[in-house]
Amino acid sequence: xxxPILSRNFSVPEAWxxxxxxxxxxYQTAKTVLTTMKPEDVTNAVLxxxxxxxxxxxxxxxxxxxxxxxxxxxxxxxVINADEGEPxxxxxxxxxxxxxxxLIEGILLAAYAIGSKKAYIYIRGEYxxxxxxxxxxxxxxxxxxYLGKGVFGTGIDVDLVVHRGxxxxxxxxxxxxxxxxxxxxxxxxxxxxxPAIVGLFGCPTIINNVETIACVPHILKNGAxxxxxxxxxxxxxxxxxxxxxHVEKPGVHELPMGTTLRDMIFKHAGxxxxxxxxxxxxxxxxxxxxxxxxxxxxxxxxxxxxxxxxMLGSAGVMVMDETTCIVKMLYYAAKFFAHESCGQCSPxxxxxxxxxxxxxxxxxxxxxxxxxxxxxxxxxxxxxxxxCVFADAAAWPIQSYIGKFRAEFxxxxxxxxxxLARPVSPYxxxxxxxxxxxxxxxxxxxxxxx
Amino acid sequence: MTIKTxxxxxxxxxxxxEAAKIVAKYDEKRxxxxxxxxxxxxxxxxxTPEVEEWVARWTDQPVVRIRAVVTFYSMYHQAPxxxxxxxxxxxxxxxxxxxxxxxxxxxxxxxxxxxxxTPDGRFSLEEAECLCACEGAPMMQAGDDYHLDLDDKKxxxxxxxxx
Numbered sequence: 001x002x003x004p005i006l007s008r009n010f011s012v013p014e015a016w017x018x019x020x021x022x023x024x025x026x027y028q029t030a031k032t033v034l035t036t037m038k039p040e041d042v043t044n045a046v047l048x049x050x051x052x053x054x055x056x057x058x059x060x061x062x063x064x065x066x067x068x069x070x071x072x073x074x075x076x077x078x079v080i081n082a083d084e085g086e087p088x089x090x091x092x093x094x095x096x097x098x099x100x101x102x103l104i105e106g107i108l109l110a111a112y113a114i115g116s117k118k119a120y121i122y123i124r125g126e127y128x129x130x131x132x133x134x135x136x137x138x139x140x141x142x143x144x145x146y147l148g149k150g151v152f153g154t155g156i157d158v159d160l161v162v163h164r165g166x167x168x169x170x171x172x173x174x175x176x177x178x179x180x181x182x183x184x185x186x187x188x189x190x191x192x193x194x195p196a197i198v199g200l201f202g203c204p205t206i207i208n209n210v211e212t213i214a215c216v217p218h219i220l221k222n223g224a225x226x227x228x229x230x231x232x233x234x235x236x237x238x239x240x241x242x243x244x245x246h247v248e249k250p251g252v253h254e255l256p257m258g259t260t261l262r263d264m265i266f267k268h269a270g271x272x273x274x275x276x277x278x279x280x281x282x283x284x285x286x287x288x289x290x291x292x293x294x295x296x297x298x299x300x301x302x303x304x305x306x307x308x309x310x311m312l313g314s315a316g317v318m319v320m321d322e323t324t325c326i327v328k329m330l331y332y333a334a335k336f337f338a339h340e341s342c343g344q345c346s347p348x349x350x351x352x353x354x355x356x357x358x359x360x361x362x363x364x365x366x367x368x369x370x371x372x373x374x375x376x377x378x379x380x381x382x383x384x385x386x387x388c389v390f391a392d393a394a395a396w397p398i399q400s401y402i403g404k405f406r407a408e409f410x411x412x413x414x415x416x417x418x419x420l421a422r423p424v425s426p427y428x429x430x431x432x433x434x435x436x437x438x439x440x441x442x443x444x445x446x447x448x449x450x
Numbered sequence: 451m452t453i454k455t456x457x458x459x460x461x462x463x464x465x466x467x468e469a470a471k472i473v474a475k476y477d478e479k480r481x482x483x484x485x486x487x488x489x490x491x492x493x494x495x496x497x498t499p500e501v502e503e504w505v506a507r508w509t510d511q512p513v514v515r516i517r518a519v520v521t522f523y524s525m526y527h528q529a530p531x532x533x534x535x536x537x538x539x540x541x542x543x544x545x546x547x548x549x550x551x552x553x554x555x556x557x558x559x560x561x562x563x564x565x566x567x568t569p570d571g572r573f574s575l576e577e578a579e580c581l582c583a584c585e586g587a588p589m590m591q592a593g594d595d596y597h598l599d600l601d602d603k604k605x606x607x608x609x610x611x612x613x
Contacts, residue, residue, distance in 0.1 A: 075477075087541040087580035118477065125488070125525045126537065126581055128594035161475050166484050167524035169579060183483030183509060185522040201477055244543035244584035251585040286542055286580075316584070318543055332545050336579050342522075 005218050005230075005238055006211065007254040009099040016133040018140040021101035029221040030108045031152050037220075042113035046216060048224035050236030055081055055172070055209030056285065056314045058235075058302035065114050065206055067196035074203040078111050078119040079181065082134075082210045083165050083172040085124055086285035087336060088316030091240035092210040094252050096123065096130035099214075100137035106213035108151065108158055109220060114206050117157045121210075122177050125165045135162050169340040173388045174207040176342065187344045188388035211240055232258025235301035239315055243269045246276070246321035258304065261296040265319055276321040280404075284313025286333055287393030289400035290326075310400070326405040327412045330397060331363040337394035348391035351382040355398055362409070365417030369410055372402050458500040461493055469508050480509045483519055487526055496527035524576075532567045532574035534612040537591040541580025549588035553577065555602050556590075559609065573609070 009015035009024055018026075033042060047062025068076060080103070084092040095103055107119050123131050138160055141147045149157050163181055165171050171180045175189035178200050199205020215237055219227045228236040235257040241264060244250045248270030255268060261283060265271065272278055278293040283300065289310040291298070298308045305312045320329070338356035343349045355378050361367050379395035386392075402409055468489065473482045486508055490501035497520050499513075506513040520526045527535075538553050557563060560573050567574040583589045586598020590605075597608050 084582050085580065086582075088543055088584055089580075090582045090584050093582055124582075125523075126578075126591060129596065163481075164485065164488060165523075166488065166526060168522060180484065181481060182478065183480035183511070183519065184515075185518055201481075242584060244587060245546040250543075250587070282542070318546065318584075320546060324546065328545065329542060332540065332542055336541070339579055 004254050006102070006214055006240055007094065007252060009102065010094055010252070012098075015099050016097065016101070016137055018101060018137065018144065021099070021137075026101040027105050027108075027146055029217045030105045030146075033109055033220050034112055034152055034154050034156055039113050039115060042109060042220065045219055045224045046113070049215075049219045049227040050231065050234055051212065051215055051219060051227065052235060052302060053209055054211040054215070054239060054315070056086065056287075056312075058312060061208065061212055064196065064208075065110075067194065068114055068204050068206065069197060072204055075118065076114055076116040077200040077203055077205040078107065078114060078116040079174075079177065079200060079205055079207045080107060080119065080121040080210060080213055081172065081174060081177055081207055082121050082123040082127075082130075083177060084127070084210075084314075085169045085172045086287065086314040086316055088242060088244055088282065088285050088318040089314040090242045090244075091252050091315065093127060093130055094240070095210050095214050096127065096134050098133075100134040101141070102214045102217065103134075103210055104137060104141050104147070104160065106216040107160060108146070109216045110206070110208065110213055111158045112156060116206070117159060119158065119160045120181060120200070121160065121162045122171070122181055123162060123164055124171075125167050131162065131164060138162055168342070169336075170342040170388075170390060173390065176388070177207065178205065185342070187342055188390070190387055230256050232256070232299060232301045232304070234303060239300075241300065242314075242316045243319065244317070245319035246273045246324070247271065247319045248273055255300075257301040258299045261291070261298050261300055261317070264300060264317060265296065269317075269319070272319065272321050274321075276323065278319065279322045279324050280320045280326070282316075282318040282320075284311050285316040286318075286336060287311075287396060288313045289396050290404060292404055325412075326401050326408050327359075327363055327417070330401045331359050333397040333401070334359040334394075337390075337397075341390065341394070345386035345391065347382045347385045348394065351378050351391060352394050354378050355394070359398075362413060363417065367413045369413050371413070372406065372409055376402060455500060458494060458498060459504075462490060462500060462504040465489055465493055465504075469504075473508055480511055483509050483511070483516065484523070487516070487520065491526060496530050524578075530567070530571070532572055534572060534593050535574045535576065537576050537578035537581060539579075539581045539583070539587070539589050539591075540577045541582075541584065541587075543580075543584035544587040544589060547587040549600075552588050552600055552602065552605060556605060556609075559606070572612070 014020050043062055043065050051061045052058045111119050147160050151158055168186045170176045171186040173188045176186040180186040195205040195207055231237050238254050238256050241253045243253055253268045281291045282288055298304055302312050334356040338352040341348050341352045358371050358375055375398050379398040382391040383395045472485050473479055476482050486505045491497050502513050502516045506516045560568055562568055562575050564577045583596050588600045589598045
């Protein structure tokens with residue numbers, strides 16, 4: 001790929017400041033579009049670009065916008081999901097911290113397209129520096145009348161509020177995010193009604209991911225056809241892939257949709273650290289099913305990865321070399337899901353807890369081979385039985401790690417956790433035991449009372 | 451060390467002007483709940499019953515509803531924490547790059563376990579889920595700041611600087 005698009009300002013010093021961003025062309029597209037194009041033309045361009053929701057679901061963005069009621073009397077809200085929390089994903093942090101004006105310009109265009117006068121950005125609470133840069137950028141945009149009443153001297157009003165979360169993975173789920181933004185626990189809502197009909201404060205709402213919205217200025221500047229041609233069929237544009245784990249060059253790699261996983265790891269991320277060999281890859285955040293070293297010729301786009309039995313998800317690519325203990329990886333994945341279940345639906349609240357207990361037993365060297373089938377049974381009991389897809393996401397690592405590495409699990413169990421070489425971090429029974437008392441079953445985490 | 455209720459109320463009252471501005475930004479008062487809890491906690495150090503009552507008053511909600519919110523989110527502390535609260539990332543990419551050994555190092559150095567505070571009130575430790583800075587794994591957050599590409603020495607020098 002020739003030139004970076006979304007990441008073009010990531011290494012420019014202080015690009016989060018308006019003067020620097022404007023020197024790099026920020027807001028030019030929004031100024032032109034808001035004064036010369038009709039809102040429906042913006043939506044049509046986004047539709048034609050094959051832009052798909054880059055937060056994980058991959059739903060066509062233009063189509064989502066068209067779900068809004070046509071002659072609604074209620075206000076329309078635009079909500080930006082900046083609650084990045086999917087383990088292995090860090091791309092949105094780069095946009096928020098290093099190039100927030102790119103996002104704000106996208107918000108102006110999206111708000112114009114959907115007829116929204118008020119937008120909220122929900123940013124995860126732990127992102128303090130990204131929040132400071134983003135808020136500073138919003139303040140500067142207000143001062144220059146790029147936000148607020150009558151932006152760019154037009155009759156268009158766009159208000160933007162940056163809202164900080166408070167530490168709950170589930171709030172990345174869009175309806176949980178709405179409840180959280182309304183000041184409540186992050187409980188996902190039953191759908192339908194979809195947020196486009198009944199969303200924030202009961203009004204029609206469009207929720208888009210940070211990176212998705214950051215694509216919009218580029219689509220309108222360079223054309224929908226240009227954007228569509230960058231990716232693979234039906235999957236427009238480039239994507240910010242977060243590559244981590246055992247690679248020489250971990251980081252955000254902007255690559256066209258449809259780049260093969262092999263090229264991503266060996267060409268762009270510098271190959272496996274220390275010249276060791278590849279064992280497995282999780283291609284789309286912790287929720288995505290694991291791929292073995294023999295499955296990496298898959299193209300990294302929504303449709304190809306679905307066909308390969310996994311998903312692109314948040315494009316968090318976690319690379320594991322030959323020294324990786326898959327049992328340990330399942331232990332930490334199961335711990336994560338048990339920790340972060342919001343507790344609203346029984347199959348998820350109980351299932352993630354049971355699964356974690358069993359995986360912990362195995363990891364400690366106290367497991368039995370029949371535990372593996374019990375885990376698969378629990379996973380089946382969680383999948384597709386809850387309000388949101390969290391339970392499904394919790395089931396997939398269990399199913400795929402055991403499904404693809406069953407022999408390793410059985411060997412681990414038979415040898416009571418002593419047979420496999422784990423040079424990265426040797427197994428220590430005491431240290432491996434987590435403080436279960438700090439795990440509150442509602443899904444909330446807190447420090448114990450002293 | 452206990453702070454008197456009257457002092458807490460005075461401290462919170464000093465935030466009223468800012469609270470009014472925050473509430474005005476939202477379309478409905480209750481939407482300011484999380485933001486006001488952050489504000490109150492930053493001032494007091496943790497979320498006390500007085501903070502909950504203050505947020506309840508500003509957002510026009512029963513205190514029990516604020517309490518439910520406080521217990522749901524990991525960032526609200528219901529008991530005092532250290533001056534420097536450490537979130538040590540235990541996400542998959544950090545585990546892949548050896549965070550377990552480093553966590554042991556931190557625990558040994560500070561003499562505390564997950565969820566505890568040092569007796570001098572300087573540090574508290576929380577084993578965190580993925581903080582989404584995996585390019586710099588293993589990593590941790592000390593107070594507001596992210597520290598990436600950790601090793602024993604780097605951890606020592608970071609902790610040393612936090613008084």
